[in-house]
Amino acid sequence: xxxxxxxxxxxxxxxxxxxxxxLLVVGIVFAAATPVAADVSEQWLCAVDPIVKEEGVDGxxxxxxxxxxxxxxxxxxxxxxxxxxxxxxxxxxxxxxVDKPDSQWDTAVVQIDCVWYPGPTICFSANMPEGHLDxxxxxxxxxxxxxxxxxxxxxxxRGEPKDDPxxxxxxxxxxxxxxxxxxxxxxxxxxxxxLPVPKGCEQEWAAYEDAEPxxxxxxxxxxLANCVxxxxxxxxxxxxxxxxxxxxxxxxxxxxxxxxxSNGTLIEKLGDxxxxxxxxxxxxxxxxxxGSDVGGxxxxxxxxxxxxxxxxxxxxxxxMQKAQDWINWYKKYSLSAEIVSSPPTHxxxxxxxxxxxxxxxxxxxxxxxxxxxxxxxxxxxxxxxxSDIKKVKLKGGLKWGAGVGPVELKGMVDGGYEGEIQVExxxxxxxxxxxxxxxxxxxxxxxxxxxxGKQPFTKKNDKETSSGKGKGKGQVGMEWKGTTSTSVIWxxxxxxxxxxxxxxxxxxxTLYKAGIDxxxxxxxxxxxxxxxxxxxxxxxxxxxxxxxxxxxxxxxREKLGPKIDEIFPRNDDGTLKKGDVEIAGExxxxxxxxxxxxxxxxxxxxxxxxxxxxxxxxxxxKWEGLDLFxxxxxxxxxxxxxxxxxxxxxxxxGNKQTTSPAPQCRAKDFEAPDDYYTTEFSAPPTPxxxxxxxxxxx
Numbered sequence: 001x002x003x004x005x006x007x008x009x010x011x012x013x014x015x016x017x018x019x020x021x022x023l024l025v026v027g028i029v030f031a032a033a034t035p036v037a038a039d040v041s042e043q044w045l046c047a048v049d050p051i052v053k054e055e056g057v058d059g060x061x062x063x064x065x066x067x068x069x070x071x072x073x074x075x076x077x078x079x080x081x082x083x084x085x086x087x088x089x090x091x092x093x094x095x096x097x098v099d100k101p102d103s104q105w106d107t108a109v110v111q112i113d114c115v116w117y118p119g120p121t122i123c124f125s126a127n128m129p130e131g132h133l134d135x136x137x138x139x140x141x142x143x144x145x146x147x148x149x150x151x152x153x154x155x156x157x158r159g160e161p162k163d164d165p166x167x168x169x170x171x172x173x174x175x176x177x178x179x180x181x182x183x184x185x186x187x188x189x190x191x192x193x194x195l196p197v198p199k200g201c202e203q204e205w206a207a208y209e210d211a212e213p214x215x216x217x218x219x220x221x222x223x224l225a226n227c228v229x230x231x232x233x234x235x236x237x238x239x240x241x242x243x244x245x246x247x248x249x250x251x252x253x254x255x256x257x258x259x260x261x262s263n264g265t266l267i268e269k270l271g272d273x274x275x276x277x278x279x280x281x282x283x284x285x286x287x288x289x290x291g292s293d294v295g296g297x298x299x300x301x302x303x304x305x306x307x308x309x310x311x312x313x314x315x316x317x318x319x320m321q322k323a324q325d326w327i328n329w330y331k332k333y334s335l336s337a338e339i340v341s342s343p344p345t346h347x348x349x350x351x352x353x354x355x356x357x358x359x360x361x362x363x364x365x366x367x368x369x370x371x372x373x374x375x376x377x378x379x380x381x382x383x384x385x386x387s388d389i390k391k392v393k394l395k396g397g398l399k400w401g402a403g404v405g406p407v408e409l410k411g412m413v414d415g416g417y418e419g420e421i422q423v424e425x426x427x428x429x430x431x432x433x434x435x436x437x438x439x440x441x442x443x444x445x446x447x448x449x450x451x452x453g454k455q456p457f458t459k460k461n462d463k464e465t466s467s468g469k470g471k472g473k474g475q476v477g478m479e480w481k482g483t484t485s486t487s488v489i490w491x492x493x494x495x496x497x498x499x500x501x502x503x504x505x506x507x508x509x510t511l512y513k514a515g516i517d518x519x520x521x522x523x524x525x526x527x528x529x530x531x532x533x534x535x536x537x538x539x540x541x542x543x544x545x546x547x548x549x550x551x552x553x554x555x556x557r558e559k560l561g562p563k564i565d566e567i568f569p570r571n572d573d574g575t576l577k578k579g580d581v582e583i584a585g586e587x588x589x590x591x592x593x594x595x596x597x598x599x600x601x602x603x604x605x606x607x608x609x610x611x612x613x614x615x616x617x618x619x620x621x622k623w624e625g626l627d628l629f630x631x632x633x634x635x636x637x638x639x640x641x642x643x644x645x646x647x648x649x650x651x652x653x654g655n656k657q658t659t660s661p662a663p664q665c666r667a668k669d670f671e672a673p674d675d676y677y678t679t680e681f682s683a684p685p686t687p688x689x690x691x692x693x694x695x696x697x698x
Contacts (some may be wrong), residue, residue, distance in 0.1 A: 046454050080131035085141040089114040093147060095132075095140040098219035101207075107219040111149055112144065116177045116218035123153035123257060165668045174225050177218035182209060186651050190225045191668070196657035198235070198649045199600070200552045203229040205652045232663055235549035235649070237500065239271040239665035241642040243301065264299045266306060266330055267323075272667035275323045276382065279330070281311040281685045303543045303608065303640070305438045305485050307422050313684045314689045316382040318672045325377045333372040336364035336688040337695055341688040353395065369695045377679040384691060385426035392421040392443030392582040419443035425576040431492025435568045435576040436485055443581075444484035448501040449522075450583045451486065451567060451593050474482045482506030488568050496550045496557050499564065499593075505542040514627050523594045523646070525603035541640070545604040546597060553600045560593055603648040604662050608640040 085092040089111060097106040108119035127150035129142055144151055157172030165171075169193040186197040186205060197205050200572035204227040207219040244267050266278040282299050299308045308311065317323040362368075394417040419441040426434040437447050482504050489498040501523070508526060511518055518526060525546040550557050569577045685691040 004381070019241055031149040037432045038212050042074075079136075080129065081543045082146050083143050093142050093144050093151060094686055095119070095136070096215055098215055101220070103301055104519045107222070109218045110154060111215065112154060116215040117154055118174065118218055118222035119156075120154060120172075123150055127153050131312060132382060159192055161189065163407065163666070165192045165666060167192050171668070175221040177215070177221055178213050185655065185657055186653060187693040188224060188228060188655070190228050193663070195228060195232060195659055195663065196649055196651040197224070197228060198651060199654075200231045202652045231552055234551040234661065235498075235547060236604065236647060236664045237498075237545070237547065238274075239604075239606070239642070239645065239662060239667070240268045240499075241271050241665055242640070243267065244639045265310075265327075266301050270667075270670075271662075274318060274670050276318060277315045277317070277323060277327065278306065279313045279315070279684045279691075280306065280309045281690065303483070303541050303606075304307060304422075305436065307438055307440070307483075310689055311685050312383075312385040312387075312426075313381065313682070314383040314385070315682075315684075318676070322677075324376055325381050329372070329377050330684060331377065333369070333376075334684075336369050336372060337689065338687045339364055340366055340369055340695075360674075366695070373681045373694055373696075374678060376681050378679060379682060380672075380676050380678070381429060381682045383428045384619045385424055386578075387422050387424040388578045389420055390423045390578060391418055392437075392439065392441075392447065392583070393418045393580060394443075394446055394583045400559065417443070417446070421447070421581060423576065423581075425578065427575070432497065433490045433574050434487055434574075435570070436487040437581065438483065438485040440481075440483045441482045444486070445482075445503070445507060446583055447481075447567065448484055448486050448503070451499075451501065451563065480574040481510050482508070488564055490574060494574050498550060499548040499560070500545055502543055502545045505544075508544075524601050525598040539610050540643070541610055542607050543606045543608075545606070547602045547604065548593070548596065548600060549602065553596075556596055556600060560596060563592065599650060599654070602650070605644070605646045605648075606642060606662070606665070609643045610640050648674040 030080075071545050072134065090113060092111075094111040096109055096111070098109055100107045108124075109116050110119050111117075127147070129147050130148065132140060157168060157170060159169035159173060173189050173191060175188040175190065186209075187194050188197055188208075204220070204224040208217060208224045211217040211220045231522040232289045264280050264282070267279065268276040268278070270276065278298055299306065315323075316327065317326065419439065421437050421439040421441070421443050424434075424436040424438065426436070428434070438444060439447075484501070484507055487498075487500045487502075488496070489500075491497045503522075503526060508518060508522075509524075523546060526544055548556065548560070550560075567581065569579070571577055642665060644660070645662040645665040646658050647664075648656055648658040651657050681694060683689075683692050683694050689695070
C-alpha cells in the first residue's frame, strides 16, 4: 500500500469524554507561521488551535521576538549539506505556508509523495532539517531520503479506518487534502474512524470543501479536524459498556460487596477504559415513602441510573489493579469502622437479605481505623451525589390525542396525579453539576413530556389513528412499566451545558401496547419501530437518550433555559433544590424543546445483554474476562454488557446521520493527567459514617 493510498479516504475516530466533556486525543498538532515580517523561528514552533498541545510547546510568541535559534538576524547561519532537490514531488519534500483568513498566522503545510499534509509541530521540533530556518522560504525543498526521520514522523499513524480507535496505524489520520465526493453526505477522517461532520462546524466544513485540493485543502483539514473533535467531545455522554450491581457474599475475592440491606457498590466500565466504582448509602425511608416505585429494593441498578440511594461517592480508576487496591483497602476500612463504632449484632444466615461478614482475626480499635485513614491507596474521587425521594404531581387530566380515551392513572387524586420520583444532585470534581429526576413510575415520563411541551399536555386533532396500533384502554398509568430519567448539566461556570431525556424500552412498550401515538407524545428520537418484539427477548434491555448540547447550539440556552430553570430550580450555590415537582398541563400546540429536538437533538441508542443471579451458584460469572466471584454464596443483582450502540447527529447539511458504534462506547483510551490520583483521605461513606467525615470527626 502506498502512502498516497493510506492517506486517501475519510475515516472515523472515537472520542473520549471526561464527566461527559473530555476531547479526543489525536496526538498531532498543527503548526503555523508568523506573518511574513515576523520571526521565522516561530514559523513551525507555534501551534494554532491544536487538538492537543504537545508537552513542551508553549503558546505563540510575539511576532518579531529576537534571539531564537536560527534567527535571520544572526550574523552566522549554519549551512547544510543536503543535495539539490530532484524536481519531482514523488522524491522531494516541500515545505510551504497557506494564508489563514482573519488571522495573523499562516498555516504550515508539507508535501510528501505528492500529497499535502498540515505541518505537525511535534515532527518539526524533533526532526527539523538542519539549517532549515536559515533557508529562504522558496528553497525549503529536500530530497525525501535525506530527511527520512521527518517524513516517517509525519506519516506515522496516517492509515485507513480501523475498529480499534487506539490502533497505532491510524490514530493521526486527518481529513484528506485530495479530491473527495462532494455529493456524498459530509463525513471525514479524524483518527481511526469515520464520523459525520456535525452541526456547529459549518464554517470549517465550508472552508475545507471550497479549498482547492492540495495544500489549500490540507491547510483547512486541521481546522476541520479540531472542530469535529471538539463537537463530538462535548455532545456525547460517557458510555457504560459493562456494569455489575451489588453482591451478597460470604467470601468475595474481587471488587464488589454489599453491606446491610440499604448500602451497596456498583462498578462501571466506560468506553474509554476507565473504571468507576460507586459507594452507596441507601435511602432512609420515612413515613409514606416506600421507595418501591423508584427501584423496588432500597438500592437498584437500573439501565436509567441508580435508584433508592441517599448518598453516592463515585471513584474513578484507569486500570483494574488500582481499582482492586483501593477496594481492598475500603473493605478493610469500612469493616473496621463499623466494628469499632457499633455494638456486636447477631448476623442472620447469608440467604437472608441482611448479612454480616465474619469478624477479622484481629479486632480493630480506634487507632487501627485512624491508621487506615492515612493509608488510603491512589484514588480519584470524580463525583459525589445526594438524592431524595420526592413527589411528582400533575394538576388536571391528560390529553393523549385521538383514539385514546381519558387516561386513568394509578396515583389520581382530586383530578390530578401524584407519584414518587428520585431527585438527584451530583457534584463533579471539575466543578460541573448534574441534576437528575429518575422514576419507574409514569411521573418520570411526565417530566420529560412537560419539557417537550407536546402531547400528552396539548391538543392534537390531526391524528385520527395511533401508530401504536393498540386499542387505547385509557389505563396506561395503572399498567406502567419502565424507567425514565431527565438530566441537566451545568458547567463549572454555572452555564447550561446539556439536557438529556432517557427512557428504557419498557417505557415505549407501555405506550405502544396502550395504543398511544409515540410520534405525538414523545419528542424526536423516541420512535415506535419493529424492534419491540426483539427487545422483549429475555436477557436484553435497551435505552434511548435524547441529548441537547448547548455548547453545540448556544442559541438554545436562551430559548430553553427558562423552562429548564422552572422544572430544575437551583439554590444560589448552583445545587438543585430537592423539592416536589409540580406539572401543569398546557392547552396549546407544540413546545420549544419538542421543536428544537427536531433540528438539534442527538440521539444515542444502547442495547445491553443482562445477566442476573439471585441465588447461590454464581461460579463462572465473568467480568473483564476474569472470574468475577470465587464464593461460597453470592447474590448478584445485575451484570450487563453493551452489545450494540449507535449515535445519531444532525450534520452540517441539516440531515440526520447515524454512526455505529457510538463514539464514546468504543473510545480512545483515557490518558490520566499527572494530578489525576491522590492519596489524601477521601472519607468515603461506610455503614457508620456518611461521606465527607472521618472517623475522628463524626
